[in-house]
Amino acid sequence: MVVQPRPGGRAIYATLKEQILAGAYGSQGLLPSSRALALELGVSRTTVTAAYEQLAAEGFVAIRQGARPQVAGLAPSPAAPATAAPPPGPRLSAYAARLPGGPVRWQPSPARLIADFRYGDLAASDFPTLLWKRAVDAAIARRPDRLSYGDPQGAPDLRAALQAYLWRARGLRCENSQIVVVNGSQQGLDLCARLLLDPGDRVVLENPGYAMARHIFSSVGAEAIPVPVDAEGLRTEELEKVSARLAYVTPSHQFPLGGVLPVARRRALLDWARRQGAFVIEDDYDSEFRYDIAPIPPLHALAEEGDAAAPVIYLGTVSKTLSPTLRLGYLVLPPALTESFVVAKQLTDRHTAALEQAALASLLESGAYERHIRRLRRRNAERRALLIEALRRHFGNAIRIEGDAAGLHLLAWLDSLPAGAAEPLRAAALKRQIGIHPVAPLYAPGAPRPATLGLMMGYGALEPKRIERAVLALKAAVDELG
Numbered sequence: 001m002v003v004q005p006r007p008g009g010r011a012i013y014a015t016l017k018e019q020i021l022a023g024a025y026g027s028q029g030l031l032p033s034s035r036a037l038a039l040e041l042g043v044s045r046t047t048v049t050a051a052y053e054q055l056a057a058e059g060f061v062a063i064r065q066g067a068r069p070q071v072a073g074l075a076p077s078p079a080a081p082a083t084a085a086p087p088p089g090p091r092l093s094a095y096a097a098r099l100p101g102g103p104v105r106w107q108p109s110p111a112r113l114i115a116d117f118r119y120g121d122l123a124a125s126d127f128p129t130l131l132w133k134r135a136v137d138a139a140i141a142r143r144p145d146r147l148s149y150g151d152p153q154g155a156p157d158l159r160a161a162l163q164a165y166l167w168r169a170r171g172l173r174c175e176n177s178q179i180v181v182v183n184g185s186q187q188g189l190d191l192c193a194r195l196l197l198d199p200g201d202r203v204v205l206e207n208p209g210y211a212m213a214r215h216i217f218s219s220v221g222a223e224a225i226p227v228p229v230d231a232e233g234l235r236t237e238e239l240e241k242v243s244a245r246l247a248y249v250t251p252s253h254q255f256p257l258g259g260v261l262p263v264a265r266r267r268a269l270l271d272w273a274r275r276q277g278a279f280v281i282e283d284d285y286d287s288e289f290r291y292d293i294a295p296i297p298p299l300h301a302l303a304e305e306g307d308a309a310a311p312v313i314y315l316g317t318v319s320k321t322l323s324p325t326l327r328l329g330y331l332v333l334p335p336a337l338t339e340s341f342v343v344a345k346q347l348t349d350r351h352t353a354a355l356e357q358a359a360l361a362s363l364l365e366s367g368a369y370e371r372h373i374r375r376l377r378r379r380n381a382e383r384r385a386l387l388i389e390a391l392r393r394h395f396g397n398a399i400r401i402e403g404d405a406a407g408l409h410l411l412a413w414l415d416s417l418p419a420g421a422a423e424p425l426r427a428a429a430l431k432r433q434i435g436i437h438p439v440a441p442l443y444a445p446g447a448p449r450p451a452t453l454g455l456m457m458g459y460g461a462l463e464p465k466r467i468e469r470a471v472l473a474l475k476a477a478v479d480e481l482g
């Protein structure tokens with residue numbers, strides 16, 4: 001039994017422990033007898049005995065009847081060198097060594113901004129709170145008596161609802177058994193990287209492109225092959241020179257430049273993949289939002305036309321339609337890949353949170369999800385129109401807008417400013433409580449970058465009535481730089 005020293009005894013215990021750890025009694029030295037120490041400190045012998053018993057219970061000393069307590073074989077602490085070198089970092093894996101440094105870490109949005117053009121955020125007021133609450137309540141009410149782990153592939157209800165939705169909304173035909181529910185696109189990409197790539201394997205990435213994908217692929221030791229992008233997306237003619245195991249693309253709305261990959265390039269990409277025996281990851285992250293263009297069927301649908309085992313992995317998410325905080329996404333896999341993905345998903349985290357899966361399934365089944373998307377599309381169309389109009393009015397020819405036909409962001413090029421003006425402009429904008437985000441970090445390291453300043457302007461979280469003020473403040477910041 002662990003004996004708790006009484007007050008007084010605790011101080012004696014703490015001092016003795018500190019002295020033992022500091023090596024004051026050596027690695028096997030003898031401590032004073034309880035009688036001697038009690039006399040020396042002017043406390044009762046019981047107090048000292050309780051302290052010794054606590055130290056013995058924790059393994060610092062050994063106590064034998066009639067003998068002085070003895071330090072219990074602690075390794076002697078090495079004498080500290082006069083100028084102590086910093087301790088070496090912990091020994092981590094090769095994977096850890098490949099992880100990107102600081103800038104990738106999550107950063108909070110500075111508080112009290114008039115507007116932050118950070119891409120990826122949504123307005124909290126756009127979340128269908130009531131619908132979601134009802135769906136979660138209904139899922140709780142349906143809960144069985146026993147709380148068991150769920151299917152790692154994803155709840156069967158949700159997979160069935162997703163299958164029907166993908167066919168209705170995207171013209172994508174698949175079996176439920178090809179769908180794996182994941183914690184957002186990011187987990188889908190992580191599974192692809194770990195299951196399809198070995199260190200040294202080559203992966204084609206759009207340049208500029210989604211940095212979170214680039215980091216995932218580099219973290220498994222793959223070699224990123226940046227392939228340039230133009231106003232129509234990936235320049236597939238460049239693929240002829242490239243061999244790779246995997247290509248990651250955003251054909252419906254190239255991230256970040258916004259091009260829509262034309263059908264000829266889609267065919268070229270699929271032909272390339274088939275010749276290489278490579279897979280193509282189609283990240284369909286924001287195709288629910290398109291404004292002046294007709295719906296574009298996914299690459300997956302085109303590939304399916306000619307081949308049931310098409311080499312396309314389709315990746316979807318609710319991060320743009322509901323909330324990036326839900327961490328809900330889905331993969332549609334070629335049948336031959338499903339088993340490995342499901343096992344890897346199970347080993348990673350058992351399965352995606354069941355209540356959220358059930359809530360999403362019921363929104364999909366009732367049609368509420370698509371009604372919500374239609375509402376959201378109208379709101380984002382309004383934000384987009386206000387933003388474009390304000391940019392044109394205040395900047396005139398000094399701004400070039402690109403990639404605005406779909407999604408929740410556009411690119412604004414300030415061709416009179418060099419790319420190097422990004423930091424001063426960020427500071428000048430922040431002074432006016434505006435958050436801006438240059439596009440330069442989305443270019444692959446070492447690849448050519450544009451000479452002029454481009455801004456990624458996300459508008460999914462903007463309050464429409466603040467857009468005018470925000471653009472005016474941005475104009476003032478640009479003017480300050482001359």
Ligand SMILES: Cc1ncc(COP(=O)(O)O)c(C=O)c1O
Binds near residue numbers: 119185255316328329
């Ligand atoms: C290209 C791209 N893919 C996917 C996502 C969504 O990622 P997730 O589903 O992990 O939230 C984003 C979000 O910004 C994105 O820009």
